[in-house]
Amino acid sequence: TYTTRLGARGKPRHRPLGDAIREYAGAGNRPKLVALLEPVQRAAARSELLRDLVDSGDVYRPLALSPDEAYRFLKDIPAFEESGVVVRVPDWWSARRPPRPQVQVTVGSKVPGGFGTDALLDFDVRVTLDGQTLTEADLEQVAASTQGLALIRGKWVELDPARLREALEHWKKVKAAAGTDGLGFIEGMRLLSGAALDDGAAAAPPPEAAEWSRVIAGRWLQDALDGLRGPDGLREVPRPRDLRAELRPYQRVGVRWLALLQRLGLGACLADDMGLGKTLQVLALLLARRERPDGTAPDRRAALLVVPASLIANWKAEIDRFAPSLRVAVAHPSMAEKPMEEMTPEDAAGADLVITTYGFVHRLRWVTETQWPLVVLDEAQAIKNPGTRQTRAVKALEARSRIALTGTPVENRLGDLWSLFDFLNPGLLGSARAFTSFVKQLGERPGGYAPLRELTRPYILRRLKTDRQIIADLPEKTEMRAYCGLTKLQAALYQQSVRHLAETLERVAGIERRGAILASLMRLKQICNHPSHWLKDGAWAPGSSGKFARLRELAEVVADKQEKALIFTQFREMAEPLARFLEGVFGRPGLVMHGSTPVRERRELVEAFQDDASAPFFVLSLKVGGTGLNLTAASHVIHFDRWWNPAVEDQATDRAFRIGQERNVLVHKFVCRGTVEERIDAMIAEKQRLARQVLEADGGAILTELSDAELLRVVALDLKSALET
Numbered sequence: 263t264y265t266t267r268l269g270a271r272g273k274p275r276h277r278p279l280g281d282a283i284r285e286y287a288g289a290g291n292r293p294k295l296v297a298l299l300e301p302v303q304r305a306a307a308r309s310e311l312l313r314d315l316v317d318s319g320d321v322y323r324p325l326a327l328s329p330d331e332a333y334r335f336l337k338d339i340p341a342f343e344e345s346g347v348v349v350r351v352p353d354w355w356s357a358r359r360p361p362r363p364q365v366q367v368t369v370g371s372k373v374p375g376g377f378g379t380d381a382l383l384d385f386d387v388r389v390t391l392d393g394q395t396l397t398e399a400d401l402e403q404v405a406a407s408t409q410g411l412a413l414i415r416g417k418w419v420e421l422d423p424a425r426l427r428e429a430l431e432h433w434k435k436v437k438a439a440a441g442t443d444g445l446g447f448i449e450g451m452r453l454l455s456g457a458a459l460d461d462g463a464a465a466a467p468p469p470e471a472a473e474w475s476r477v478i479a480g481r482w483l484q485d486a487l488d489g490l491r492g493p494d495g496l497r498e499v500p501r502p503r504d505l506r507a508e509l510r511p512y513q514r515v516g517v518r519w520l521a522l523l524q525r526l527g528l529g530a531c532l533a534d535d536m537g538l539g540k541t542l543q544v545l546a547l548l549l550a551r552r553e554r555p556d557g558t559a560p561d562r563r564a565a566l567l568v569v570p571a572s573l574i575a576n577w578k579a580e581i582d583r584f585a586p587s588l589r590v591a592v593a594h595p596s597m598a599e600k601p602m603e604e605m606t607p608e609d610a611a612g613a614d615l616v617i618t619t620y621g622f623v624h625r626l627r628w629v630t631e632t633q634w635p636l637v638v639l640d641e642a643q644a645i646k647n648p649g650t651r652q653t654r655a656v657k658a659l660e661a662r663s664r665i666a667l668t669g670t671p672v673e674n675r676l677g678d679l680w681s682l683f684d685f686l687n688p689g690l691l692g693s694a695r696a697f698t699s700f701v702k703q704l705g706e707r708p709g710g711y712a713p714l715r716e717l718t719r720p721y722i723l724r725r726l727k728t729d730r731q732i733i734a735d736l737p738e739k740t741e742m743r744a745y746c747g748l749t750k751l752q753a754a755l756y757q758q759s760v761r762h763l764a765e766t767l768e769r770v771a772g773i774e775r776r777g778a779i780l781a782s783l784m785r786l787k788q789i790c791n792h793p794s795h796w797l798k799d800g801a802w803a804p805g806s807s808g809k810f811a812r813l814r815e816l817a818e819v820v821a822d823k824q825e826k827a828l829i830f831t832q833f834r835e836m837a838e839p840l841a842r843f844l845e846g847v848f849g850r851p852g853l854v855m856h857g858s859t860p861v862r863e864r865r866e867l868v869e870a871f872q873d874d875a876s877a878p879f880f881v882l883s884l885k886v887g888g889t890g891l892n893l894t895a896a897s898h899v900i901h902f903d904r905w906w907n908p909a910v911e912d913q914a915t916d917r918a919f920r921i922g923q924e925r926n927v928l929v930h931k932f933v934c935r936g937t938v939e940e941r942i943d944a945m946i947a948e949k950q951r952l953a954r955q956v957l958e959a960d961g962g963a964i965l966t967e968l969s970d971a972e973l974l975r976v977v978a979l980d981l982k983s984a985l986e987t
Contacts, residue, residue: 264298280322301346308341310334333410333420336360352418360420363404365429365475366390367436369450370483375443378527378663379687382444383483387433389426391415422474429471448689453477454487455716457700486526490720493519502549504587507542512725512732516543519723520665521550524636529664529686531642533671533724535916538733540667541577544638545585547665551636552588552614564591564613565636566629568656571619572886573640575865581615593618593626607632620644624655634661642666645685646678648694657685669916670909671722676701679718686721727916739915741929743943744816744900747808748790748934748984755789755796756937756979763977767970779973783938786977790934791836791903802839809902809932810843816930817847820898821878825925826871827898830914832884832905834858840902841881852879857886871895884914893917897925902932904942936980 263276266285279302286295302321306313311334315321327335342349355361367387374381389396389404391414396404400414405423412421436445454477479487489496496518501509509517516532520543523530532540554560569577574594581588591613593605607628610616616629623629637659639645645653664686672678680697683690691697704711725732727739748756763782770778788795792807804810813829820827829840834856841854853867864886871880872895880893884905896918905911911931918927933943 278323283322305338305342305345305347308345309338311338312342329411329418330408332418336411336420355418361392361417362420362474363389363391363396363400363414363426365426365433366393367433367453367475367477368480369445369454369477370486371480373482374447376447379447379689381447381527383447383450384480385437385440385445385450386480387430387437389430391417391419425471426474428468429475432468432471433475448687450483451690451717451720454479454483455713457713457717486522487720489522490519493522493723496522499550502546502553504549504553505546505585507546507584509542509546510539510733513539513543513546516540516723516725517546517550520544520547523721524551524663524665527663529666529683529721531666531668531671531682531686531722533668533722535669535725535727538725538727540669541580541640542584544665544667545581545588548588548615549585561635562614563635564610564616565638566632566634566659566661567615567617567638567640568620568623569617569640570644571621571861572864572891574617574619574861576868576891577617577640579865588614590614591616593629594622620652620656623659624651630655630658630660632660634659636663636665637661638665638667639685640667642668642682642685643670643678646681648677648681648684653681657688669913671724672909676714683718683721690717690721739927739929741915741931744812744930744932746790746812746932746934748937749793749806749808751793751806752789752808753979753981753984755793756786756984757981759785759789760974760977760979764970764974767973782977786938787903788833790937790939791831791833792839794839795833795836802843804843808934812932813840813843813900813902814847816898816900817844817879821848825898826877826896827879827900828893828896828914828918829879829881829900829902830884830911831881831902833903834883836902837881837883841879844879844881848878850876850878852881853877854881855886856883859886868893882914884910891917897927899927899929900932901930904931904933904939906942906945934984936984938977941976 264279264282265274265276282295282298286292286298302312302316306316311331312321336351336355339349339351365387366389367385369385370383371386372384374383376382389401391400394415396414403414404412404421404426407421407423409422409424410420411418413419414421440446478484493515496515498514499518499521501514516534520530520532524547532543534540534543548565551561551565567577571594574592578590578592581590589612591610593610593616605626605628618626618629639656645656647653648657666682666686668682671682677694677698680691680694684694692700701711701714704714727733759782763778766778766782767775785796791809792802794800794802794806804814817827829844831837831840837854837856841852845851853871855864855867859867867880868891871877871893880896899915899918901911901914915927915929931943933939
């Protein structure tokens with residue numbers, strides 16, 4: 263039809279298209295007729311049905327369509343609308359989701375048998391239409407229908423009996439394979455999320471048949487998933503009476519969420535931003551296990567906490583402050599009361615919590631042989647590399663439930679997430695090989711990584727400091743680039759190093775080429791820091807480094823304001839020269855901590871910086887300063903050199919930007935213009951942009967994969983930019 267004017271009630275009056283032929287008869291009206299019919303001609307070029315109607319002339323008069331023709335018409339609606347033809351159809355039809363019978367698979371309607379990932383879920387298969395189960399008579403009618411439109415239960419629906427039958431047969435086979443015991447929890451979760459890994463028994467149906475089925479959670483499983491995905495709605499429980507702290511609302515939510523996963527026997531990753539109090543939430547959970555404020559029987563068995571060695575003292579201090587009634591046994595030489603080899607389970611008897619380190623798990627047989635009710639990993643990114651000895655030892659621990667604390671569940675690669683979940687909920691993400699294949703396929707699909715996010719979301723709780731709904735009283739954090747020039751000596755050494763790299767690339771290949779590139783990158787970064795860093799001459803003259811000049815400018819401002827600063831460097835050998843230089847600027851010494859600092863001294867250094875007004879700065883190596891330390895006395899954070907991984911830098915920054923910080927925090931990231939540092943900075947920015955997707959590899963690995971010409975363009979010195987001051 264077409265319309266030219268409104269009717270009596272202000273609604274368009276529609277007339278058969280054939281009337282337009284008569285209305286616009288005559289040469290003078292031909293342009294109007296052509297303009298009117300142009301959308302129809304465009305649509306006919308894309309629709310075989312409409313093309314036949316135009317060719318036969320039937321398009322110009324009212325006509326009744328057969329069910330097959332009506333189905334073809336309805337399927338072509340998107341082409342009509344994109345061509346400029348307005349289409350009106352009954353409310354029950356949507357071009358994107360037409361009504362159709364589907365095989366509905368329901369998983370987990372009843373409380374399961376088993377516990378945790380070993381739980382067995384009930385599994386039901388039926389054919390439904392708009393949520394209503396079809397009877398045998400309805401199914402016989404479906405089987406007798408042809409493809410297209412069919413009238414089922416008084417409603418026109420889209421139908422493809424062959425695809426529907428294929429989907430039904432597939433799910434009946436899955437149900438038969440599951441047997442009377444039910445479907446494994448892991449398989450059920452994969453099916454719900456659409457994450458069908460190849461190593462699973464309950465594979466998804468073929469893509470064509472998948473459109474004719476859907477998997478939903480039953481009542482029990484849906485209630486559990488609602489609590490895990492939306493923990494704000496979980497029932498409030500009384501605060502443990504021995505907790506000497508008021509939990510913030512989001513922290514109370516976190517404790518309830520951890521408790522729910524523990525009751526279900528499932529692993530939990532508490533991935534809150536650093537500084538939001540993950541430690542406090544775990545301490546509240548440990549007290550709740552012992553006190554059981556919800557009225558259930560208390561659990562007096564000791565939990566196991568695995569931490570980096572540098573954080574033992576920090577955890578002890580937090581326990582003394584917030585949960586002094588917790589009885590703690592430390593299985594580490596720095597704090598143990600007897601030699602490690604002499605420790606036995608009896609030494610931990612009566613403890614609520616046993617603390618050990620990643621490096622000592624495999625050395626203590628009684629730790630690996632104990633059946634722990636709960637194992638907690640702090641800074642759990644320590645197990646991101648599945649092949650290391652410490653990762654294998656941690657994953658071998660026997661535990662009823664597991665918790666991982668990390669501000670960076672994915673530091674650099676999606677493989678980090680697999681290794682984390684291989685500890686938390688083994689098998690959920692399949693084998694490493696199946697997972698690699700799975701994520702590669704996801705990366706090529708239109709929906710991207712949505713199935714993986716859906717599969718892992720119930721077990722990851724992440725809140726950000728930048729979310730004002732989470733924490734409104736944290737001051738602002740401002741990040742800025744502190745651009746530095748090179749001195750003439752630095753520029754000369756830099757150019758010499760680039761020439762040396764170019765010559766080397768002409769004669770090496772394979773693993774030797776990779777090693778040469780990484781060594782050159784390290785040399786270039788050292789030259790950007792200070793000539794003496796590369797030359798190893800011990801001179802460290804301040805005037806020889808553009809970065810030292812920029813650092814002086816910043817430090818003088820900090821000193822004038824009587825504020826404090828953290829200075830991070832990835833190089834341990836830079837720490838002492840920086841401290842000596844800054845002592846001259848501030849007029850008094852600061853503090854230094856790096857990997858060689860004894861564990862016993864680290865807590866003392868942190869307390870001295872926090873409490874002693876005479877310590878104006880703290881120089882830290884990036885790795886030792888990036889985990890678990892509370893350094894809120896600083897209002898300036900300076901990254902003297904750059905790390906490939908933005909997550910590592912963010913961890914270091916959050917030593918100052920965390921709960922307890924009362925001042926705005928300024929973050930200064932040093933970048934030498936015209937050098938590889940400027941390219942690294944661009945790579946870091948790109949990684950942060952892609953953080954919601956996948957970080958394929960670290961920056962050094964990316965550069966080693968470039969061609970020689972591409973690599974030399976990256977490291978080439980832009981002399982004009984580098985020497986600008």
